[in-house]
Amino acid sequence: MVITGLGVISPLGLESGEFWANLVAGRSGIAPLESLPVAGLRYRRGGEVRGFLPRREWLALATGRCSLYLLAAGAEAWAGSGLGAGGERVGVVVASNFGDVELVEDRLGGRETPPANPQPTVYSLQPIISPAATLAGLNQQTLADALSRLLGARGPSLALSLSCSSGGAAIAEAFDLIRAGRADVMVAGGADALSLFAWSGLSALRAMTSEEMRPFDRRRSGTLFSEGAGVLVLEDFEHARRRGARMRAEMLGYGSSNNVHHMAAPPPGGRGLEKAMRAALEQGGLAPEAVDHINAHGTATPGNDATETAAIKAVFGAHARDIAICSIKAATGHTMGAAGAIEAIAAILTLEEGLVPPTLNYGEPDPACDLDYTPNEARRRTLQTALSNSSGIGGNNVAVLFRRFAR
């Protein structure tokens, strides 16, 4: 199984090249929110997609901003894959936490007057989207339908929703569908958009911080949410080889688990994530010592980063200290259902470029987080394999495993 296309839209850039350049340069997409009506809310900084001008064909298919981001990232991934036409052997699997939830906000009367903002972002984008029923905001299959139509994909068209492990789960599902012979090509990814509903809820959970986001740092006090989409084209190796495709990486396997612990808190020791990482290694046929890089979930909450570190140490033992780990969330913000896909893309680009993106805002080591997190500056490394971890509310975990493609 190989990856032949990548597409990203995020607060760090509107396509994958811009995203990667900003990421390794150590830039952050976190800023005071301009377009979400956050007056009176506890937290007012996050990551917004800015400067995004959707194409007419996307607007015709989308029902909200989340689907627009998905279509933008999907179009980039598809164009990069060099696949011209969709067809019956091409499928789509997409995942999101909240989909186009602003349509439900409309129904419930929660929408405030959009602030005067010349940028076509967040709420100010809405007027140019054709009016749609509340139903589309409740049904995430509409995202998959829109991307399938854009690409002319007539194979499986599926949606998933696994909170913040959604993006990783979509990649895992695509892997299974191709392995099972149900498709030759799967376009897989995650997307989410900032909304008053999501922001209010995540704020209520007290998982956010008013300060900088500092993954794995002793001073870490919470995460900052953002928006975007990440889409990958997964392809059966023989199919890709026959058409002479550019193979960006191999996908070796994945692991999926549930913590069976608590709706919102990670378990001590990170047992659930440990199981997911072990399952990915087992499926990929890799020994723990063969893993060079981990793109961590790394949310900068006190609970996640310590338990993720414990899980990594449990799986990799002494080798954990040799692994180049990073959390890109201090740069991108936590893009919710898109995070697993965007971070998997970052892991693939890391393997391609031999350059590990930095964990920003890192300054004070925490005894509970005592591994190499690539602090503050990107670092060159010879890398062959990478894991990308995702966890979510409800205790879902997904780990996806990639190998640098050997030409």
Add this chain to the structure above:
Amino acid sequence: MNFPENANKTACRAVLVTGLGPLCAAATGAGALLAALEQGRSGITTTPAGRTALLSGFSAEQHTGSDKPYLDRCSALALASAKLALADAGLAAKFPESTRAGLAFGSAYGAWQTMELFFRDVAQKGANLARPFLFPHAYLSAPASLIAMEHGLHGYHGVPASGWNASAHALAQGLDQVRSGRCELFLAGGADAGGGMLFEALAAAGHFEAGSGEKSSAPGEGAGMLVLEEAGHAAQRGARVYARLAGAGFASGEGSEALRRALEHAAADAGITLAAVDGYVAASAGGGLEAQENEALAALRQDASWNPRITRVKTLWGETFGAGAALAASAAALLVSGRLLAESVTAVPASSSPPRVWLVGSLDPGGAAVGLLFTNIIP
């Protein structure tokens, strides 16, 4: 008839259905479902506002083992159905910690009632005064997380949100996970809660008509969790077997054409052709979807000479969206098991030979389709 074990690239283990947990307006539990199907007993009620199929007397406390301070209705239906399925399979309510037991729970609309509740808090009281405990329960994945916690399902965790195909997608995930050897036991299915804002939105989108007549489908609610088990695991514990889930197929595009291909793929996935399939549990019960489904069946009749016996079980419990395919699959499992005689099921013509292979169709209004193949031919 031959079911080659390697029809699917990852296929090497037979996947058996050993427990059913149907919960819908017509029945609670496998025995009641069997009776409802035998007697053609409908759970659809007619009011001046129209026909609906809601579980009016449902109470989560009757089914869930532990005390829950808050449950969304979709989560409550899901938990109750999971418990019914595990009990029907004769399995313990709590599994030991292992990644060999997995879960896939699908829903089209998820915990929309809690989403509404939380957002009304935000709109009326302000975000800072909204009840924080509501928010984690508003995620579409919340019912799945609650099932995993309730029953100790540590392994594969899938949450399809594929609209009205969500539970068909979940069953296909279970098929692939057990067939590939990653799991030996799997709880798969889906749930959706009805009423209020959802039904208004569905009506506004033209899916149901207010005061609709008998020939139109009725919006409903329900849950259908099934226990899937690797054949060796089931044999080892002497499990009662309803059926074998032998194939799944997916397609998308225009609804009728997508359904036709999905059914063909499901048969091919099981290593057979449609000609070997005896019966078909329909995806629709009226409305626009029925027209698309009839078109697909007509095409298969013409192109593949397929003329199965057809039942439209949703005429008994309405359209249950993300739960629909799992409830239809439960009926298919009863049919191929021989516990339910096809002749007794709605609209199925009599036949001298008992049907052994049934396809279940699932069709989402957006045009995606899934087929699932059940048989009593067990290696």
